[in-house]
Amino acid sequence: MTITTPAGFRAAGVTAGLKASGRPDVALVVNDGPLHVAAGVFTSNRVVAAPVVWSRQAVSDGVATAVVLNSGGANACTGPEGFGDTHRTAEHVADVLGTSAGDVLVCSTGLIGERLPMDLLLAGIDGAAAALSPDGGADAATAIMTTDTVPKSATAAGDGWSVGGIAKGAGMLAPGLATMLVVLTTDAVVTAEVAEAVLRGATRSTFDRVDSDGCMSTNDTVLLLASGASGVTPDRDALAAAVTQVSGDLARQLVADAEGASHDIAVTVTGATTEEAAVAVARAVTRSNLFKAAVFGNDPNWGRVLAAVGTVPEDVAPFDAALLDVAINGVQVCRAGGVGESRDLVDLAAAREVRVDVHLHAGEATATVWTNDLTHDYVHENSAYST
Amino acid sequence: MTITTPAGFRAAGVTAGLKASGRPDVALVVNDGPLHVAAGVFTSNRVVAAPVVWSRQAVSDGVATAVVLNSGGANACTGPEGFGDTHRTAEHVADVLGTSAGDVLVCSTGLIGERLPMDLLLAGIDGAAAALSPDGGADAATAIMTTDTVPKSATAAGDGWSVGGIAKGAGMLAPGLATMLVVLTTDAVVTAEVAEAVLRGATRSTFDRVDSDGCMSTNDTVLLLASGASGVTPDRDALAAAVTQVSGDLARQLVADAEGASHDIAVTVTGATTEEAAVAVARAVTRSNLFKAAVFGNDPNWGRVLAAVGTVPEDVAPFDAALLDVAINGVQVCRAGGVGESRDLVDLAAAREVRVDVHLHAGEATATVWTNDLTHDYVHENSAYST
Numbered sequence: 001m002t003i004t005t006p007a008g009f010r011a012a013g014v015t016a017g018l019k020a021s022g023r024p025d026v027a028l029v030v031n032d033g034p035l036h037v038a039a040g041v042f043t044s045n046r047v048v049a050a051p052v053v054w055s056r057q058a059v060s061d062g063v064a065t066a067v068v069l070n071s072g073g074a075n076a077c078t079g080p081e082g083f084g085d086t087h088r089t090a091e092h093v094a095d096v097l098g099t100s101a102g103d104v105l106v107c108s109t110g111l112i113g114e115r116l117p118m119d120l121l122l123a124g125i126d127g128a129a130a131a132l133s134p135d136g137g138a139d140a141a142t143a144i145m146t147t148d149t150v151p152k153s154a155t156a157a158g159d160g161w162s163v164g165g166i167a168k169g170a171g172m173l174a175p176g177l178a179t180m181l182v183v184l185t186t187d188a189v190v191t192a193e194v195a196e197a198v199l200r201g202a203t204r205s206t207f208d209r210v211d212s213d214g215c216m217s218t219n220d221t222v223l224l225l226a227s228g229a230s231g232v233t234p235d236r237d238a239l240a241a242a243v244t245q246v247s248g249d250l251a252r253q254l255v256a257d258a259e260g261a262s263h264d265i266a267v268t269v270t271g272a273t274t275e276e277a278a279v280a281v282a283r284a285v286t287r288s289n290l291f292k293a294a295v296f297g298n299d300p301n302w303g304r305v306l307a308a309v310g311t312v313p314e315d316v317a318p319f320d321a322a323l324l325d326v327a328i329n330g331v332q333v334c335r336a337g338g339v340g341e342s343r344d345l346v347d348l349a350a351a352r353e354v355r356v357d358v359h360l361h362a363g364e365a366t367a368t369v370w371t372n373d374l375t376h377d378y379v380h381e382n383s384a385y386s387t
Numbered sequence: 388m389t390i391t392t393p394a395g396f397r398a399a400g401v402t403a404g405l406k407a408s409g410r411p412d413v414a415l416v417v418n419d420g421p422l423h424v425a426a427g428v429f430t431s432n433r434v435v436a437a438p439v440v441w442s443r444q445a446v447s448d449g450v451a452t453a454v455v456l457n458s459g460g461a462n463a464c465t466g467p468e469g470f471g472d473t474h475r476t477a478e479h480v481a482d483v484l485g486t487s488a489g490d491v492l493v494c495s496t497g498l499i500g501e502r503l504p505m506d507l508l509l510a511g512i513d514g515a516a517a518a519l520s521p522d523g524g525a526d527a528a529t530a531i532m533t534t535d536t537v538p539k540s541a542t543a544a545g546d547g548w549s550v551g552g553i554a555k556g557a558g559m560l561a562p563g564l565a566t567m568l569v570v571l572t573t574d575a576v577v578t579a580e581v582a583e584a585v586l587r588g589a590t591r592s593t594f595d596r597v598d599s600d601g602c603m604s605t606n607d608t609v610l611l612l613a614s615g616a617s618g619v620t621p622d623r624d625a626l627a628a629a630v631t632q633v634s635g636d637l638a639r640q641l642v643a644d645a646e647g648a649s650h651d652i653a654v655t656v657t658g659a660t661t662e663e664a665a666v667a668v669a670r671a672v673t674r675s676n677l678f679k680a681a682v683f684g685n686d687p688n689w690g691r692v693l694a695a696v697g698t699v700p701e702d703v704a705p706f707d708a709a710l711l712d713v714a715i716n717g718v719q720v721c722r723a724g725g726v727g728e729s730r731d732l733v734d735l736a737a738a739r740e741v742r743v744d745v746h747l748h749a750g751e752a753t754a755t756v757w758t759n760d761l762t763h764d765y766v767h768e769n770s771a772y773s774t
Contacts, residue, residue, distance in 0.1 A: 077690055296770040339500055
């Protein structure tokens with residue numbers, strides 16, 4: 001149940017030698033049609049990797065036949081030479097598959113500021129092309145892992161069609177987007193316009209609301225490929241729901257596997273004037289190192305939640321600080337901006353998942369943003385290795 | 388050489404029993420005049436502690452005779468009862484000193500969301516009043532410490548007048564301001580208007596540019612008291628320079644004593660279109676957990692600097708990503724957005740201080756923001772204790 005679950009797709013994951021660990025590091029996903037519809041959403045970082053520059057342009061016509069992904073190197077901040085490497089990668093895939101380079105999307109992940117070993121990568125592409133299989137989705141999911149500890153796949157079934165996806169991402173998870181590479185597939189019949197709109201909508205409420213460590217990546221890419229192989233043209237809302245379901249499933253898997261984390265924290269803001277205001281307040285909490293460290297220590301330190309909420313400018317999220325309520329795992333520890341139930345009633349050690357509910361009492365809108373706790377393992381992973 | 392170095396001030400620091408550790412926790416600073424000029428700058432957090440609400444109002448007439456400060460409790464998010472506690476504190480100080488409550492400023496620091504033990508605090512104020520001394524500045528500096536490991540004092544000498552100051556703050560250090568309490572004194576003759584302007588200017592370029600952990604406090608307060616006891620009216624620029632010098636000195640002491648830090652990091656952005664743009668880019672870097680963890684690991688991971696720089700919106704800081712230069716400890720590891728000198732040439736282990744220079748090549752403005760690395764000790768201190 002992965003990216004090759006929808007009909008019309010083959011995939012592969014192989015070891016090209018880009019990673020010192022010797023683990024798989026090159027993945028190939030091919031859309032055998034009859035449609036070759038594609039849409040993409042990319043990092044909003046102004047410093048973007050060569051493959052993002054390439055793929056953003058290549059997908060702009062709504063058509064793609066293949067995606068090549070490598071771990072073991074981000075090909076970011078590598079100058080014109082790095083862009084040349086991405087171009088060569090796409091040309092090589094096009095030659096091997098008999099398509100055109102402009103229809104090949106490229107994704108890379110790994111250390112910033114190092115050139116890719118192109119001889120290894122191109123040979124790896126040959127191996128991946130030879131290994132392409134309608135059952136290859138799981139191998140592809142494994143080959144794109146970096147500090148991920150488990151491969152990530154998800155599917156959703158429609159009426160005679162389906163949606164599948166794979167994802168990688170464990171650190172640098174932040175809005176707009178995280179260090180994530182995601183490829184979604186569907187065998188539904190869909191136009192490029194609908195694919196684009198459905199993907200943007202799904203991303204906005206799923207991947208964009210995961211903020212593991214507040215750090216925005218240079219390489220984030222979420223792609224949707226549609227083969228039309230089912231022959232079914234689903235209702236647009238049904239397609240949107242299925243793509244959002246798979247995206248949400250993968251986003252939760254990203255949070256659950258975030259670097260060094262011991263808790264997944266869902267910060268839900270209600271009573272906001274607008275959804276944007278709710279998101280802004282939730283993001284402020286998910287970015288508080290002090291609160292995240294407290295959760296790691298199983299300390300329901302709600303004062304740090306309020307201190308974070310109070311940093312949001314009034315024009316972004318109107319609220320009265322004297323009306324704020326905060327509940328942690330259902331215990332209302334803060335009522336009307338002051339002391340509520342005893343913090344001793346909150347048990348954070350019982351489960352990995354922590355629920356923080358902030359009520360602004362300013363309107364009707366709500367939103368949830370996911371994050372992780374700040375742990376020794378996070379510091380260790382991100383100080384001990386160049387990634 | 389501390390807050391009582393300028394003439395006309397007495398201070399004391401005593402143990403009232405607010406801290407479980409039994410360390411000093413109540414400080415009193417008295418301005419014996421002849422002038423009783425005062426100015427204050429407070430946190431920009433919308434969730435503010437009761438003493439901030441009180442002191443902001445009390446200092447608004449430009450007059451104060453005393454400041455009472457306690458550690459062992461922030462009196463934040465404690466509702467109307469907490470505000471009543473602050474009011475009672477000011478009234479008690481006024482009774483003991485024979486002044487009016489409206490001329491007594493109050494500062495608190497410690498855990499958010501707990502009421503202060505008022506019986507202990509009021510008895511502590513009696514003890515502090517009895518201990519007031521023209522040599523009491525160092526005791527006051529000690530009594531306001533929380534997770535600080537050393538007391539912080541600084542002075543600057545003018546021509547027949549001087550400026551002194553004490554500060555506390557180790558975590559929750561972030562712009563606008565940090566979890567810091569700072570009291571500055573001068574025996575210069577100065578009007579309330581000049582005191583206010585000089586304090587704002589000094590704060591803007593010193594305390595506001597320290598961002599240890601990106602977390603903004605509910606209690607931050609920086610006060611300037613002027614006694615006029617020197618009889619000298621200094622040139623305004625000379626006073627501003629002295630206040631800025633003392634503020635900068637104390638700000639550096641805050642960074643040097645930040646919770647769990649093993650490096651002090653100065654991020655300097657040059658070639659910006661405006662000073663605000665330079666500050667915005669520098670802040671983005673100082674808030675990157677990934678970069679800060681890399682510095683802890685002595686890893687000059689400049690890709691994480693660029694990834695952070697790229698998150699700043701174009702309307703905030705115009706620049707071309709293809710022109711960015713980054714130097715770490717003087718080694719230009721990134722040139723024109725791509726690979727520069729080898730990162731192996733950078734030695735981060737040699738010194739506590741790390742210099743990161745980012746050149747935007749977009750204008751002439753520059754700014755420096757200080758931060759710390761993200762360490763195991765930071766996570767430990769902020770997960771193991773409610774502070």
